[in-house]
Amino acid sequence: xxxxxxxxxxxxxxxxxxxxxxxxxxxxxxLIVVGLARRIERVEKLSNSLKSEKGKLHPLKCDISKxxxxxxxxxWIKTKLGGVDILVNNAAVAxxxxxxxxxxxxxxxxxxxxxxxxxxxxxxxxxxxxxKGKDDGxxxxxxxxxxxxxxxxxxxxYSASKHAVTVLTEGLxxxxxxxxxxxxxxxxxxxxxxxEMPPQEMIDNLPVLxxxxxxxxxxxxxxxxxxxxxxxxxxxxxxxxx
Numbered sequence: 001x002x003x004x005x006x007x008x009x010x011x012x013x014x015x016x017x018x019x020x021x022x023x024x025x026x027x028x029x030x031l032i033v034v035g036l037a038r039r040i041e042r043v044e045k046l047s048n049s050l051k052s053e054k055g056k057l058h059p060l061k062c063d064i065s066k067x068x069x070x071x072x073x074x075x076w077i078k079t080k081l082g083g084v085d086i087l088v089n090n091a092a093v094a095x096x097x098x099x100x101x102x103x104x105x106x107x108x109x110x111x112x113x114x115x116x117x118x119x120x121x122x123x124x125x126x127x128x129x130x131x132k133g134k135d136d137g138x139x140x141x142x143x144x145x146x147x148x149x150x151x152x153x154x155x156x157x158y159s160a161s162k163h164a165v166t167v168l169t170e171g172l173x174x175x176x177x178x179x180x181x182x183x184x185x186x187x188x189x190x191x192x193x194x195x196e197m198p199p200q201e202m203i204d205n206l207p208v209l210x211x212x213x214x215x216x217x218x219x220x221x222x223x224x225x226x227x228x229x230x231x232x233x234x235x236x237x238x239x240x241x242x
Contacts, residue, residue, distance in 0.1 A: 001223050005030035005054070008084045010077065012064050012121060013091030014057075015039035017195035018142060020046055021211035022088055022218050023057055029219070030054035034077055034084075036062040036091070064091040064117035065109065074124040083132040087125040088218065089118040090142040094158045094197050107157045114161035119168060126183070135182045138222060139172065141165050142214070143189040145234060151242040162189075166232075173231065184229045186221050190214050191236035207237035 009026050013019035014035030020042070023035045027050045035043040035057055043059035050057050058081075062073040077084055093113045095106040122139055129137045145151060147162030169187040176183050192202060193209045213235060221230045 001029045001219060004085070004222060006032065007086070008032045008034065008077070008081050009086035009088065010034045010036065010074075010084050010121070010125060011088040011090055012036045012062075012117075014046070014059075015042040017197065018190075018193060018211045018214050019088075019090040021215040022090060024050060025215045025219060026086075027053050027055035027057050031086070032056050032058070032081060034058045034060050034073075034081070036060050036064065036073055038063050064121065065093075065112040067116075067120050070117065070120045070124060074121075074128060078128055078131075083128045083134065084125050084137070085129070085134060086138045086140070086222065087121060088140045088142065089121055091117060092142065092144075092161075092197070094155060096154050097157060098154055099156050102157070110157055110161045114158070115164045115168075118165060122168075122172065129183060136226060137183045139183065139185045140218060140221060141169055141185075141187045143169070143187045143232075145189050145191050145236065145242060147187070147189055148234070169231070173229075182226065186230045187232045188214065188217055188221065189232065189234045190217075191234075191240045191242060206242070207239040209235060209237045 009031045011019050011023045014023045015037035023033050026033045037043050040059050040061040047057040047059050060073055062069045093110045097106040143165045144162040146159035147166045150159045169185055172185045190209055192206055194203055217235055
């Protein structure tokens, strides 16, 4: 991780859970982190708690489901910090909804954030990397085991959005190869994690991972040598039956 010290990482969805934990660990490793979130006051509180660490956390208000806000955020990053070296696409929405009679707005919300928001953030980050001639950056998508198989029927649309992330990861890898780029792209697929997202009954009754487990996986992926790319990393708690 030493080669990343002082460099810029953007983490989406940093107001709680996995995103907040990833941002915290990156700051402790000496990175300059931009935390994108709608609930900006939570990121500000986290930033204040990390003032004595080697790196720095910049809270930046941004709704990932809105392209204009993403573009404004990356313009700020370009203007204030000069560019970006790492993007962690963590922000996601999971709504308990059925396919037979679920509200269309719930489906749209998941697709706008989990698929389109992730894709726009990726495009904007890559644009800045290319402008600055950075060819050793890293794009990391926080996927899900739901991105590889349906896990719960009432979360089918969420699983569909994460299946899209699996395909987008491979698609981006192939595009980067055609450009002879050394920028890496990785998909991290956790099982059930103790966050605000899953229904409480799942947390109470099933084996779970902790946010720190996912943050540790991110540090491992980022710490690999330049010639090694972790394309897909699936993480499950012992005993998971999903």
